[in-house]
Amino acid sequence: MHLWNRRLLQFLVLIGLFLPVAALAQRRDFSIGPVTAAPGTRASGFLEVPARGAEPGTRIPLTIIHGAKAGPVLGLVAGTHGYEYAPIVAMQRFPAKVDAKELAGTIILVHIANMPSFLGRTIYYSPVDNKNLNRVYPGKADGTLSERIAEIITREVIDKSNYVVDLHCGDGNESLRPYSYWMPSGTPEVNAQSREMNITFGLDHIVIDNERSGDPAKSVYTANTAITRGKPAITTETGGIGQVDAESMDLAEAGVFNLLRHFKMLPGEPKRAAHPIWIDQNEVLRAVETGTFHARAKAGSFIAEGGVLGVLTDFFGKTIQEIRAPFSGLILYVVATPPVNQGEPLAMVGRVKKSD
Ligand SMILES: [Zn+2]
Incomplete structure (x- = not known):
């Protein structure tokens, strides 16, 4: 190989070695x-x-x-x-x-x-x-x-x-x-x-x-x-x-x-959710009136359609409304302290998607 060609080759190899590092x-x-x-x-x-x-x-x-x-x-x-x-x-x-x-x-x-x-x-x-x-x-x-x-x-x-x-x-x-x-x-x-x-x-x-x-x-x-x-x-x-x-x-x-x-921002493999449960329908139940909420069900548990999530009462403890699940599903969250204002959430129920 001609000396100049060899020098050129060495130069290109050097660029090839260092450019990716420099770009990173x-x-x-x-x-x-x-x-x-x-x-x-x-x-x-x-x-x-x-x-x-x-x-x-x-x-x-x-x-x-x-x-x-x-x-x-x-x-x-x-x-x-x-x-x-x-x-x-x-x-x-x-x-x-x-x-x-x-x-x-x-x-x-x-x-x-x-x-x-x-x-x-x-x-x-x-x-x-x-x-x-x-x-x-x-x-x-x-x-x-x-x-x-x-x-x-x-x-x-x-x-x-x-x-x-x-x-x-x-x-x-x-x-x-x-x-x-x-x-x-x-x-x-x-x-x-x-x-x-x-x-x-x-x-x-x-x-x-x-x-x-x-x-x-x-x-x-x-x-x-x-x-x-x-x-x-x-x-x-x-x-x-x-x-x-x-x-x-x-x-x-x-x-x-x-x-x-x-995103390859750090080395290693992520620990992905292997079999996530997809919730394809959800409903947030809201307070029809300002009052006091008494939860009767726990977040993370399943509830049947019509099951009681909690009871909304007035400030004297008189029932205004029983809050019932609109469909069978998972309780994602439930309000767990008494005060509620009209229109605020009381609970969220999700329906589990049948197949992915
Ligand atoms: Zn938030």
Whole structure:
């Protein structure tokens, strides 16, 4: 071989050896608002939601874990409902368990989306504007506080992510068995990937929710905001009733690690749900009047059509209505503390899909 040809060959071999490694390395910093992480590091700080008129603002605590290697961006949102503690606390301990030098891609973790509800200890609604943060997406920059929080999370977290997980549990009044939601409201490709995310997260019950709008301007929910913007996403439910129990936290954490392995952001194989139970129909039973609810059934148990889930009484204990299962199925959650306002949920019953 001619010397120059040999040199050229050696040069090409060298490029071939080193280019893939070079391409895998993450080169740029990653920023969300004032928080910036260099490749291979993590950084924490606050997104500020400014006050507007007489209404106060708030802060959204977040952590960026920016991998040393290139890869997708996974957005994790906890505390959309501020009284849903298990995933919030699970995600506080999570960043220390991820080695940014080993990570391929970037994790954006919102620790507490709804700080007013967290510090105010309110279920469902913000104590500032009485709105449910998970009903006002994609939000409004000139709206009320919950709408402004939704707008900033849409812009700074969802729009910068490739995949999104909205981590919930039963609210402070709800006893719940773990499950996740598959919302097939996106393109066939996004729906298929979201379905895989549900199975990969690893919870053994998956609710199929066909009720979500495919219109990005009317996405309403956190995860649906991602889906309608072309990003596969899921909503998970692990824990409830104001508890910070190890079992519920472990489920949330294990699910996130499963997804990191699924997306090849970390090495190893995910532990997928081997035979998930799909719930293809569900009904949330609601209070016809404000009063007192007395649960008569447990989350996670099966109930026959017409079986009594609980009794709604007035404040003197007089029965207003027996709440009965509309069909035979699984009780996904049941309200387990007495106060209820008209229109609020009392229980959710799901029907198990016959075959996949
Ligand atoms: Zn929730």
